[in-house]
Amino acid sequence: MSVLSLHRLGVDLGGQCVLDQVDLEISGGTFLGIAGPNGAGKTTLARAMAGLIAPQRGAVMLDGVLMPAIKPALRARRIAYLAQGGQVHWPLTVARLVALGRMPHLSPFQRLSPTDEAAIARALHRADAAHLADRVMSSLSGGERALALMARALAVEADILIADEPAASLDPAHQLQVLDVLAEEAARGAAVIAVMHDLSLARRFCHRLALVHRGRVLADGPPGDVLTKQNLESVFGVEASLGVSNGVPVVTPLRRLKRH
């Protein structure tokens, strides 16, 4: 049973067709990766799924209900969104930042309840950011920031988690850590959708991979089936080697192909 479904989705931005005829079904317990070259429409796809864009064509549905028909507060409880880069404008402590994730559960003047405090503690623990709770955001390293922002998204305790390049510009250890957290969320039953640039990591962590090219989903299925030499050539324009190193699948781009 899919929680989030896209039907013939089409999005225009500034008069340009960015997404066209996208069909996707995502169910709970799945870690769906979205891969594709720069400018393919991955971020737009993630934003449309999060209800941030009103599509020109087609529809995004949450549990079979059209997205615009769902109240923002209700949608916010169902879908957690981890933006690319993740800006934080004020030097809040990590604990206060993570507490913002509880906002969809609170009425305007309601204080954090013990339930909320427990959810915040859980989120900090799951993102392995509990030791950062009292630190100020502006004093954190890039990796620590990513964990704190991840904890903020987890604190929503939504059943759909959409992350836009969660592992970008992180060192290898933090990359693995962030993807482990996302995989755990999927194992816990959430529908996890992440825009991925590192194809080896996508191959290894995702249950399913959607390959986006020029605004369309070119391939959708198990990462092993999607990341073929032919697809890598036609979508990314690279010749790649697909191998296994110490039991872990590895995708290595070898050389750029001349564009026709």
Add this chain to the structure above:
Amino acid sequence: MQPASPLRLYGVLIALLCVSALVSLGAGPVALSFGEIVRGLGGGSDAAAIIMQEIRLPRLLLAALVGAGLAASGAALQGLIRNPLADPGVTGISSSAALGAVVAIYFGISAVSPALVPVMAFAGAFAAAMVLVLIAAREASTLTLILAGVAISSLAVALTSLALGLAPNPFALAEFVNWLLGSLKNRSMEDVGLALPAILCGIALLLFSARGLDALTLGEETAATLGVRLVRLRVLVVTGTALCVGGAVAAAGGVGFVGLIVPHLIRPFAGHVPGRLILPSAIGGAALVIAADLLVRLAPTGTELMLGVVTALIGAPFFFWLLFATRRLSP
């Protein structure tokens, strides 16, 4: 800086407010004791009671309202624009309110009834706010909102200066100065009656925006995924600000720096959370303007200083110091 517990923060601010209010009621050409203040407030018709009810109390209440309105709207605007340098002046609402007042004087509207001057100040503030609301309703970015504010502000100042140049009577200049630099001289309870509902309603609207402003810490996109309706939030903040600033300018003219400096001072003690800054800023702003007005009244100058001059004289150097201090602290 370690964020103080909310109770301690409110305790300190309310204590500051009470002390400044008591000193302000007691000090002046005729010094009044605490007992005389209490008796004067209670009623009676002796000299102390008349000074209290006719002169010092209206002035104190207006100073408190002006400070609260300006500081609360500064705090909310800084949260909305996510820039600690924003204040009601940035939105052009202050200068538009002053323009309304100046137009009232220049076109002789004030001759019909003095009450029309504050009313025109309201109108100016609302006109500026409406333009901002219309821009905000079209899903404009915060940058667009700031640029619109700058344009409105420049236009209002230019028109004010034009009216100044065309002023037909010799007293007009003095009145312009009053409206542009701010003063609480010779105010009555009627002025309080005009300012009070506007500023209190404005602060209430701003308090309703608190949660949304907290979420905006994460940027507009993430705030939207937390259930914040961005257009509604902008309209709420702009309308609340228009009410606060319109009321404040109508009562006292343009008093600068309060909306900038008070939220700045309080922010570290509120854990930098934008929504938790609004009410403490209102209390702190009230205390600051009461203190500034006390200085205006007691300073041994030939003619009474302008309130806006005093807030700028205190505010500007302090603000510079603050800028350098925060620069050093941030990585």
